[in-house]
Amino acid sequence: MDLEAVRTFLLAAQTGRFQDAATELGITQQAASKRIAALEKELAVRLFTRSARGAQLTIDGQAFLPHARALMQAEAKALASVRPERRALRVDVIAKRSGMSALLRGFHEARPEVELDVVTLVDIGQALDAVRGGEIDATFRYVADVRVLPPGVESARVFDDRLDLLVGPRHPLAGARTVTPAQLAGHRIWIPGIVPDGVEWSVYYKKLAAEFGLSIDGIGPFFGSDHLMDVIADSVDVASLVAEKPRLAWPDGHDLRRIPVLDPTPVYPHSLVWRSDNPHPVLALLRGHLAATGRPVGAPGSWTPAGA
Amino acid sequence: MDLEAVRTFLLAAQTGRFQDAATELGITQQAASKRIAALEKELAVRLFTRSARGAQLTIDGQAFLPHARALMQAEAKALASVRPERRALRVDVIAKRSGMSALLRGFHEARPEVELDVVTLVDIGQALDAVRGGEIDATFRYVADVRVLPPGVESARVFDDRLDLLVGPRHPLAGARTVTPAQLAGHRIWIPGIVPDGVEWSVYYKKLAAEFGLSIDGIGPFFGSDHLMDVIADSVDVASLVAEKPRLAWPDGHDLRRIPVLDPTPVYPHSLVWRSDNPHPVLALLRGHLAATGRPVGAPGSWTPAGA
């Protein structure tokens, strides 16, 4: 479908005359007529009844009208999404299905009028560069050390994502109602995708392992949470740690158990990182929303690496 | 913006390779490359980082991605809106800002997943023809006489729109808290757009005038409710009757009064009219919704023309 034809259709519907639509678009009446004829051919319906007094919408034309408007609006939003000035707030999250994404959805539902674009960069280094360069307005990341932030960039810890133990039915801890990190020492914990000297969540799990003497295994690429759950379900000795929030789609018949970790509860701390001089009005709204609705961070009984 | 280019962008983003997108679309890799280059030129941003291992989205590309999806979805909906089979339920209402439109909005909010297209035809004759011909699925109209319905077409009275008296501050009835139809006899009531032998709401007002001895004036075309209100506000002897529901935008400084009419209260009866053999699932939903949430029709103390 040709959006220029749709635009012509809209103008002609508004004014009731092809000539006016053509003038508005800077083309001839004949061109406008051809555009609409082509659109009618593609849709295989008549959109206007032509007469010597102008053009009037048919029933099909009336039904098409709101959809034509929606198309123009979608086009305008798409254009605005990449326009450097006055674009929608662009936010980076660690994963589209993480707990932060859920918080962002909450923000969007509370303020449906604000425009938000969510992207995912590979690691905190790229994210900080993008914040500094203005390509994104903010990022939610685990900031291991506030000192790594470049000058002019601020951060605030806004959300702690609780980690649960994920085990299969034949795992020794499958029957436990809760576990402590100390109990996990010696058990194999598998979190695919962890890389040496890698992205910041690898750093987090390494610090977690060091603190409680865990053996956290990161071998192999991440083939998706389905694969992870397949492996856990079949294994007698491999467990994993998963964030509370994503609410994974639970495959049937696997009989996986999600066991809360207590005393202390490891939490993954998300910080909002933004450039101090970013004037985007939605950024202030977002910070306000997070302050108002976010759960308290650093709750007693929770653990995060030092320096967060 | 070229939707074919957007489609190519989406496929390339999904597969990570221009070649795959091109194959999917039945064009060459070079053509896909050109399409995306043209899109990038129009948007004045780079959407992909190219390498010998494929193409990966840039930050701008990631931000553009959901908008591209929205465009494709809007296009699909626009196409479906005029496809004869399996299209959205198409309903005709007497006016986009009438009480029935408000009820339809309620239906849409209660069932956001159903697709609805609202059109407005000129009179009940055209509407019945369209229902019979299948161009629309249902119409909300005042059915003066059930016998005018063609065979195979059913109707059900679903909503009574109460009529209030609208007067300016210097009108003799301006101070009344309520009025009766009998009190209105002798006063000039102006309802622009009424035509002899005309559309069905003209018929309604004529029957109303005959019943209570009112002089209802229909001279002149309808220049919009703003014009109507201007005239009423300035006149010492002209009043009008307006439906309760539309909740007109009240112009400032006019000091208009909306006075309830009692004993009896004239109501404008809307009937839903549909073809008995229309299998559209949303039609059944709509009828159920109206039965469940609609106000009772034919309430005691209300008046409608006989035969409705």
Place this chain on the structure above:
DNA sequence: ACTGAACACAACTCCCAGTTGTGTAGCTAG
């Protein structure tokens, strides 16, 4: 260094969107 994979650039073709020019239908004024 060689090979293969993947995208970009160049040259060419041809189709189609737009233009100019003209036809036709319907309303209106005299």
Place this chain on the structure above:
DNA sequence: CTAGCTACACAACTGGGAGTTGTGTTCAGT
């Protein structure tokens, strides 16, 4: 009733651009 006006459609033509073929470039893996 006719002349004239208005508004859209049809016809012929033209130029630009989208697509194709052919080739170049870059980069990863062997």
